Amino acid sequence: MAKGAATAPQATPDMKLHEGLVPKDTLTITDNRTGKAYEVPITHDAIKAIDLRQIKVNPDDFGMMSFDPGFTNTAHCESSITYIDGDKGILRYRGYPIEQLAGKASFLEVSYLIMFGELPTKAHLAEWTNNIVHHTFLHENAKTFLDGFRYDAHPMGVFISTVAALSTFYPEANQIDDPVIRQHQIHRLIAKTPTIAAFAYRHMRGLPYAYPDNELSYAGNFLNMLFKTTEAKYKPNPVLEKALDVLFVLHADHEQNCSTAAMRGIGSSHVDPYSAMAGAAAALYGPLHGGANEQVLRMLREIGSVKAIPEYIKRVKSKEVRLMGFGHRVYKNYDPRAKIIKQIADEVFEVTGRNPLLDIALELERIALEDEYFVSHKLYPNVDFYSGIIYEAMQFPVEMYPVLFAIGRTPGWLAQWQEMLMHKLPITRPRQIFTGVETRDFVPMEKRK
Numbered sequence: 400m401a402k403g404a405a406t407a408p409q410a411t412p413d414m415k416l417h418e419g420l421v422p423k424d425t426l427t428i429t430d431n432r433t434g435k436a437y438e439v440p441i442t443h444d445a446i447k448a449i450d451l452r453q454i455k456v457n458p459d460d461f462g463m464m465s466f467d468p469g470f471t472n473t474a475h476c477e478s479s480i481t482y483i484d485g486d487k488g489i490l491r492y493r494g495y496p497i498e499q500l501a502g503k504a505s506f507l508e509v510s511y512l513i514m515f516g517e518l519p520t521k522a523h524l525a526e527w528t529n530n531i532v533h534h535t536f537l538h539e540n541a542k543t544f545l546d547g548f549r550y551d552a553h554p555m556g557v558f559i560s561t562v563a564a565l566s567t568f569y570p571e572a573n574q575i576d577d578p579v580i581r582q583h584q585i586h587r588l589i590a591k592t593p594t595i596a597a598f599a600y601r602h603m604r605g606l607p608y609a610y611p612d613n614e615l616s617y618a619g620n621f622l623n624m625l626f627k628t629t630e631a632k633y634k635p636n637p638v639l640e641k642a643l644d645v646l647f648v649l650h651a652d653h654e655q656n657c658s659t660a661a662m663r664g665i666g667s668s669h670v671d672p673y674s675a676m677a678g679a680a681a682a683l684y685g686p687l688h689g690g691a692n693e694q695v696l697r698m699l700r701e702i703g704s705v706k707a708i709p710e711y712i713k714r715v716k717s718k719e720v721r722l723m724g725f726g727h728r729v730y731k732n733y734d735p736r737a738k739i740i741k742q743i744a745d746e747v748f749e750v751t752g753r754n755p756l757l758d759i760a761l762e763l764e765r766i767a768l769e770d771e772y773f774v775s776h777k778l779y780p781n782v783d784f785y786s787g788i789i790y791e792a793m794q795f796p797v798e799m800y801p802v803l804f805a806i807g808r809t810p811g812w813l814a815q816w817q818e819m820l821m822h823k824l825p826i827t828r829p830r831q832i833f834t835g836v837e838t839r840d841f842v843p844m845e846k847r848k
């Protein structure tokens with residue numbers, strides 16, 4: 400059954416209902432410590448964790464909690480933005496399959512869809528695009544502190560810090576209950592992330608910053624700010640421009656992943672969206688999340704040749720290293736984004752020439768998909784496995800890969816943040832199971848052993 404779908408209770412032969420039991424949307428829990436039974440409501444295949452609190456041995460007990468490190472089976476919100484069925488390899492934004500959006504709708508169109516729930520009309524898209532295009536410039540002061548970073552600063556560190564710093568330029572952004580002010584920050588963030596990313600890249604390369612060209616498309620302008628040199632007007636290669644736009648679409652949202660959960664969690668304290676998004680981007684930076692694409696490239700370079708793959712697979716199986724770009728918390732079949740990226744790769748390589756690392760990647764994938772370890776652990780290539788190879792062919796340094804992911808994920812973070820506010824969710828504050836020393840008396844220094 401679709402995850403999150405409402406359950407209509409119907410007695411089916413395999414439900415094994417007790418005779419005479421009328422099916423209902425509740426769960427009965429018997430506490431074998433006391434013999435007491437509790438009936439808790441089921442909604443969308445879930446029970447409310449707070450309903451467990453009534454389960455106690457003594458009236459003074461705190462009550463039962465659920466224990467779920469890593470939130471592997473805990474829904475922390477209701478959302479109507481993105482749907483994933485990990486077993487079937489399905490990803491949909493607002494009901495539209497990713498395969499139908501990628502290549503057919505532009506990134507700004509998809510951003511609108513994610514944000515507002517419907518595909519834009521021509522007029523809506525024109526207005527939305529206009530709003531984004533007119534916010535692409537960074538305050539000149541931002542360049543001053545960008546200059547303060549060391550020449551070899553990782554662009555993701557620069558990106559995170561600059562996004563956070565934007566809150567100081569727009570102090571009204573903390574009025575998160577005002578929909579007009581909120582919308583203004585959404586335009587600014589979607590518009591300025593490519594500029595920040597490109598400036599971080601130019602800083603790293605020791606190049607002068609190239610200003611936005613608002614006549615170009617979102618992806619085209621980004622390429623302009625990255626790669627423009629002495630030409631009066633930069634003309635992006637249409638194949639690379641399109642490929643980058645599709646890559647942004649593929650990264651636009653992914654329901655409650657680590658960085659989105661961070662965005663919601665930080666945003667639940669009612670801080671401004673710049674500070675919340677800096678936190679989300681920091682979560683993305685990690686090698687187990689959006690930093691994985693960078694690690695894939697480093698791994699492929701370390702493997703170095705097709706010949707060396709079996710030896711590397713041995714190291715993976717002995718758990719010495721992880722096969723980066725493989726595995727996913729939710730997808731246990733195939734990451735649908737990886738399939739689309741593989742197709743884009745061919746188009747990009749026609750322009751850039753074939754990336755020799757592709758041979759290693761293809762062979763790694765072939766072996767891994769046949770190998771018992773990977774099959775039994777349900778490990779398949781994820782979005783990061785092939786995106787890095789495309790980015791390399793497009794001449795992005797590896798350090799830029801997580802930054803590219805962050806540009807694509809920005810509308811998702813913002814839509815999820817806005818939804819969290821609309822749903823008036825309480826501040827994120829998980830519980831813990833305390834396993835430390837309960838209480839003891841202070842020991843003066845001279846008596847400590």
Ligand code: CMC
Binds near residue numbers: 688723725
């Ligand atoms: N290589 C080798 N073994 C793996 C891998 C891997 N990439 N991923 C998981 N496993 C094994 C792991 O050792 C464990 O084995 P066992 O049960 O024998 O101890 C089992 O599979 C389950 O692993 P887990 O870490 O508990 O799984 P998870 O669902 O918590 O982790 C993951 C998901 C994405 C963090 C993990 O698969 C991983 O580290 N992959 C490599 C990093 C990567 O490519 N991340 C990008 C994810 S897609 C982009 C995004 O949305 O962030």
